[in-house]
Amino acid sequence: xxxxxxxxxxxxxxxxxxxxxxxxxxxxxxxxxxxxxxxxxxxxxxxxxxxxxxxxxxxxxxxxxxxxxxxxxxxxxxxxxxxxxxxxxxxxxxxxxxxxxxxxxxxxxxxxxxxxxxxxxxxxxxxxxxxxxxxxxxxxxxxxxxxxxxxxxxxxxxxxxxxxxxxxxxxxxxxxxxxxxxxxxxxxxxxxxxxxxxxxxxxxxxxxxxxxxxxxxxxxxxxxxxxxxxxxxxxxxxxxxxxxxxxxxxxxxxxxxxxxxxxxxxxxxxxxxxxxxxxxxxxxxxxxxxxxxxxxxxxxxxxxxxxxxxxxxxxxxxxxxxxxxxxxxxxxxxxxxxxxxxxxxxxxxxxxxxxxxxxxxxxxxxxxxxxxxxxxxxxxxxxxxxxxxxxxxxxxxxxxxxxxxxxx
Amino acid sequence: xxxxxxxxxxxxxxxxxxxxxxxxxxxxxxxxxxxxxxxxxxxxxxxxxxxxxxxxxxxxxxxxxxxxxxxxxxxxxxxxxxxxxxxxxxxxxxxxxxxxxxxxxxxxxxxxxxxxxxxxxxxxxxxxxxxxxxxxxxxxxxxxxxxxxxxxxxxxxxxxxxxxxxxxxxxxxxxxxxxxxxxxxxxxxxxxxxxxxxxxxxxxxxxxxxxxxxx
Numbered sequence: 001x002x003x004x005x006x007x008x009x010x011x012x013x014x015x016x017x018x019x020x021x022x023x024x025x026x027x028x029x030x031x032x033x034x035x036x037x038x039x040x041x042x043x044x045x046x047x048x049x050x051x052x053x054x055x056x057x058x059x060x061x062x063x064x065x066x067x068x069x070x071x072x073x074x075x076x077x078x079x080x081x082x083x084x085x086x087x088x089x090x091x092x093x094x095x096x097x098x099x100x101x102x103x104x105x106x107x108x109x110x111x112x113x114x115x116x117x118x119x120x121x122x123x124x125x126x127x128x129x130x131x132x133x134x135x136x137x138x139x140x141x142x143x144x145x146x147x148x149x150x151x152x153x154x155x156x157x158x159x160x161x162x163x164x165x166x167x168x169x170x171x172x173x174x175x176x177x178x179x180x181x182x183x184x185x186x187x188x189x190x191x192x193x194x195x196x197x198x199x200x201x202x203x204x205x206x207x208x209x210x211x212x213x214x215x216x217x218x219x220x221x222x223x224x225x226x227x228x229x230x231x232x233x234x235x236x237x238x239x240x241x242x243x244x245x246x247x248x249x250x251x252x253x254x255x256x257x258x259x260x261x262x263x264x265x266x267x268x269x270x271x272x273x274x275x276x277x278x279x280x281x282x283x284x285x286x287x288x289x290x291x292x293x294x295x296x297x298x299x300x301x302x303x304x305x306x307x308x309x310x311x312x313x314x315x316x317x318x319x320x321x322x323x324x325x326x327x328x329x330x331x332x333x334x335x336x337x338x339x340x341x342x343x344x345x346x347x348x349x350x351x352x353x354x355x356x357x358x359x360x361x362x363x364x365x366x367x368x369x370x371x372x373x374x375x376x377x378x379x380x381x382x383x384x385x386x387x388x389x390x391x392x393x394x395x396x397x398x399x400x401x402x403x404x405x406x407x408x
Numbered sequence: 409x410x411x412x413x414x415x416x417x418x419x420x421x422x423x424x425x426x427x428x429x430x431x432x433x434x435x436x437x438x439x440x441x442x443x444x445x446x447x448x449x450x451x452x453x454x455x456x457x458x459x460x461x462x463x464x465x466x467x468x469x470x471x472x473x474x475x476x477x478x479x480x481x482x483x484x485x486x487x488x489x490x491x492x493x494x495x496x497x498x499x500x501x502x503x504x505x506x507x508x509x510x511x512x513x514x515x516x517x518x519x520x521x522x523x524x525x526x527x528x529x530x531x532x533x534x535x536x537x538x539x540x541x542x543x544x545x546x547x548x549x550x551x552x553x554x555x556x557x558x559x560x561x562x563x564x565x566x567x568x569x570x571x572x573x574x575x576x577x578x579x580x581x582x583x584x585x586x587x588x589x590x591x592x593x594x595x596x597x598x599x600x601x602x603x604x605x606x607x608x609x610x611x612x613x614x615x616x617x618x619x620x621x622x623x
Binding site for chain 2: 153155156159167171189192193194195196197
């Protein structure tokens with residue numbers, strides 16, 4: 001008798017016990033997915049929920065590791081006045097152990113809190129409902145630390161995770177039943193509940209908020225600025241970062257969202273593994289480019305002049321929008337969430353297009369909400385079932401018509 | 409036997425829990441979302457609605473045999489509107505600041521579905537005493553939810569209760585704020601009121617399975 005069999009027998013023996021779902025959660029995590037067909041398998045596929053989730057996590061790991069380096073880099077850049085990276089993506093100034101450790105020790109607690117609290121709630125709900133724990137939180141738990149500012153207090157994150165998992169997911173019936181993307185629900189909660197920790201030019205650099213408070217308390221220190229590109233653009237200021245910096249990700253921002261290069265790699269991996277929908281990613285990029293182009297044209301035509309408060313963001317070259325803010329990350333990892341996105345292929349085109357379109361629209365017209373992509377995805381999550389409904393109805397209509405032609 | 413018979417007591421206690429106008433009948437939601445950011449406003453709103461609904465029920469009940477059924481809605485509206493104007497004037501005279509906070513929502517009591525609902529469903533078919541009790545009961549049920557929501561929203565959103573700082577001073581960093589606590593700005597926005605009401609509905613239906621609707 002092997003370990004696997006022992007565990008199985010243990011499970012059978014203790015059937016109906018209250019804590020059993022907790023045990024079988026760990027059991028299924030290690031060995032088997034929820035249910036296995038016993039006779040007459042029809043389609044054999046290896047990608048169950050758990051493997052799907054793991055693939056997404058793998059696609060995010062480069063962003064996470066880069067985020068750790070970048071957190072340290074931004075910190076040293078702002079505090080110690082080190083040289084800015086000059087030699088492209090693999091510059092030695094960036095990939096130092098010191099940079100990594102600063103980020104690592106800041107990000108590790110975020111990851112632990114996110115997973116600890118989220119999985120804790122999943123366990124509690126599984127025990128109350130008496131069903132198996134689903135692996136639904138695996139991806140959310142990794143996404144959450146990647147989309148928050150590095151200095152976010154841990155208790156705020158914990159509160160937000162409780163809110164996001166319970167209100168965003170469990171009340172609808174758990175994994176696969178949620179209307180809104182849970183990770184974005186968590187971020188939206190943080191954004192509206194504690195705006196001082198979620199936006200502005202201080203929160204993106206490790207230690208900047210603490211420094212600010214020390215100055216406010218009367219200590220004689222230099223203020224640290226970690227201005228974001230979106231912030232500078234909205235105020236019509238000169239942007240302090242080159243396009244290459246934006247693409248490689250040597251800019252302040254949420255932990256995982258800065259490096260467009262690594263996000264593209266992750267996206268390609270998801271497309272290759274057939275887990276992320278390329279339709280959504282592509283149409284979202286097209287949507288963003290379309291609205292960016294329209295704004296550029298408006299500026300060129302002289303309708304908007306430099307005195308307008310929208311001038312800064314509207315005159316930004318349209319393709320820059322893809323590189324700055326959380327657009328790339330949101331498009332690749334959050335808009336493509338198979339539960340909350342549109343399900344039909346045609347629907348995905350509409351869904352993605354509007355995600356991109358509305359993201360940039362919010363970004364430009366409401367600088368108070370710099371992360372338009374979060375709100376755009378949440379909004380389109382709500383509309384996804386409607387889009388699907390019309391796509392399906394349209395198809396039904398078309399077929400009925402064809403039937404009529406044939407029989408006539 | 410006390411002042412009320414068993415049946416009469418039920419008229420008051422039923423809407424408090426198992427037939428609550430907000431959580432069970434899902435009426436009067438708009439005002440519950442709009443004015444519950446402060447506990448004080450919730451309490452004043454509850455009292456206003458109690459006045460309007462209690463008296464309105466009595467008036468409609470007294471007139472129930474002479475109102476032509478074709479124009480009864482108009483008659484009901486006139487009664488509510490008259491009572492709401494009284495409330496509004498009283499608030500403006502004695503609690504001006506508060507009436508500014510409540511702003512348009514005092515006037516909107518006229519369109520509060522609970523009031524028209526009780527007129528239609530109860531006062532038109534019952535005597536004045538019973539109607540009065542029904543009105544008080546329903547407005548109490550409405551008020552209870554408003555006050556619960558207002559309590560949580562003000563406590564978590566502003567750190568105060570009825571305007572008194574109970575969690576310490578957020579600017580001087582005393583009390584809870586000294587250890588890094590911060591007010592939850594989301595609590596002050598209307599969507600959070602909807603979520604708090606939702607949680608109350610959830611708790612209530614978990615405790616009493618009979619309330620869960622079948623599909």
